[in-house]
Amino acid sequence: MTVPTRTLVTGATGVVGSAVIRALRAAGHPTHTVSRGSNDGTDHHVWHMGAEEPPAALRGPWDAIVHCVADTRFNLPDTEAEDANILPLRAALSLAGPDTHFVHLSSSFVTGLEGDITSPSRDAYRNSYEWSKAAAERLVHAERDNADIVRFPIVMGARADGNLDRYSGFFWLPAAMCNGAVPALVAEEKGLMDVISTDDIAAHVTQLLNSGAPSGHRLSILGRGDAAQRVTDFFDTILKALNDWRAENGVAPLDPLPYVTPEQWNRFYLPFSEQYLDRVQLLKVTAFRAYQGYLSVTHPFDVTVRVPETRDVLYWSVRRWAETHESSARRVPRPWRA
Ligand SMILES: NC(=O)c1ccc[n+]([C@@H]2O[C@H](COP(=O)([O-])OP(=O)(O)OC[C@H]3O[C@@H](n4cnc5c(N)ncnc54)[C@H](OP(=O)(O)O)[C@@H]3O)[C@@H](O)[C@H]2O)c1
Structure with missing residues (x-):
């Protein structure tokens, strides 16, 4: 070694x-x-x-x-x-x-x-x-001439308690579900959502360093691959984590959001509603657009290292987000009005 x-x-x-x-x-x-x-x-x-x-x-x-x-x-x-x-x-x-x-x-x-x-x-x-x-x-x-390249999907927290040192990117989503910025889930229900724990990445990098530099270019792709959560299971897990935390803290539960396919959203709902939305609503909808592609991936990543099951990691990461972002997690979404 x-x-x-x-x-x-x-x-x-x-x-x-x-x-x-x-x-x-x-x-x-x-x-x-x-x-x-x-x-x-x-x-x-x-x-x-x-x-x-x-x-x-x-x-x-x-x-x-x-x-x-x-x-x-x-x-x-x-x-x-x-x-x-x-x-x-x-x-x-x-x-x-x-x-x-x-x-x-x-x-x-x-x-x-x-x-x-x-x-x-x-x-x-x-x-x-x-x-x-x-x-x-x-x-x-x-x-x-030689290097390790390590690819992985969306990063969640520690396996033990979901803890993350910084909340960015993805955590826009639970915040948006609590404040009503997302009127519908624009996603392929059969899509796959691959996530990973920081622990999985850290353990892999440590193993790479322990084993020494490769002789050429070595690619690791970490994730669950074809065993990743389905989009519906993914959102059910997020909703359960938010609603369990809200129940324990005396806040009304969030309702499940309806699913709309990207095609329905982009061809019909968005062009139709755009003319009625105010500036703030339009900004929210446009921000959401950046994530659509990721909720519609139906072809799994070909992983070289399959990490253990991630449903609990997602659950605890979202709960931990709620604990550390209490005012955002307590919000009660207001229905969209034009
Ligand atoms: N997060 C994910 O879901 C995800 C998913 C797949 C792959 N990745 C990959 O994982 C790697 C780590 O991402 P991350 O999620 O840990 O990002 P992150 O949480 O945004 O952290 C970025 C780090 O880089 C530092 N930084 C940014 N620009 C810098 C600069 N010019 N000079 C010095 N430090 C700088 C930041 O510190 P300061 O702000 O204090 O400078 C911070 O420590 C990246 O390669 C990313 O592409 C992330």
């Missing part, structure tokens, strides 16, 4: 980076960390990667670098997504030498609409996030 002596984890304060750091340290890897903001951990370095020169203490080469920096928003303008997801990667690569074990974290959705990462065309991807993450994978291939 190879134990890297000098490991750098970027994106230390993020959902994934924080869990990876805990796991690496628990496994005995001396780990230095980076983010734009400070945190109270030891060996943490503040660095706006891609915008500033690296602090002297971070000059490489490192034995191992785990690159967790990203901006996971789907709706950034293309140039901003490129700056957020490519420039920090270039900065991380500049700290690596030929013997560095470089681990790049990516997304299962990076294959976009065509099923692979080869196309540089924006049209081959659902959004600027996928497009820039695909460009990031291509950059890792171009710049390094």
Whole structure:
């Protein structure tokens, strides 16, 4: 077993980076960390990667670098997504030498609409996030003779209690269900929703570092694959988690939302209702559009590492969100009116 002596984890304060750091340290890897903001951990370095020169203490080469920096928003303008997801990667690569074990974290959705990462065309991807993450994978291939690339689906919290260090992206959805921003679930009921626990990712990255750098490019795809939750089961789990928490806290339950297929929504409901919606309602509906593609995936991801069952992970993550976002979780949705 190879134990890297000098490991750098970027994106230390993020959902994934924080869990990876805990796991690496628990496994005995001396780990230095980076983010734009400070945190109270030891060996943490503040660095706006891609915008500033690296602090002297971070000059490489490192034995191992785990690159967790990203901006996971789907709706950034293309140039901003490129700056957020490519420039920090270039900065991380500049700290690596030929013997560095470089681990790049990516997304299962990076294959976009065509099923692979080869196309540089924006049209081959659902959004600027996928497009820039695909460009990031291509950059890792171009710049390094060897590297690990680890793809995974939507990230939920710890297996024990659902805890996450940061709530972003997906957690817009339970918030929107509580405040009434979502009038219907625009989804294929037979669609698959693959999610993963931070613990699964952290354990896999630790295992990769323990086993040493690969001789070439090694791709891991983590998830449940064809055993992922169906969309209906996924939303039932979220609703149950919210309503169990609301019952325990004396708040009226949420009603299940009706399902509408993306085609019905985009061709009929939206064009018809758009003329009657006010500015705020329109903003909410447009924000929701960014997620539609992900609720309509009927072809499972081909995983290389199948993680254990995730229904409980989703349940506890949503409950934990409610506990830590009490005023949002207590909201009572108001019916939509034009
Ligand atoms: N979350 C998901 O559902 C999901 C799903 C699939 C794949 N992934 C992938 O998992 C990886 C980690 O994502 P995440 O969810 O942990 O993201 P996150 O929670 O948004 O965290 C991003 C981290 O990167 C740091 N950061 C961002 N820009 C930086 C910059 N220019 N210089 C230095 N630090 C910077 C942030 O810290 P500061 O804000 O303090 O700088 C934060 O620590 C990414 O590769 C992402 O694409 C995430």
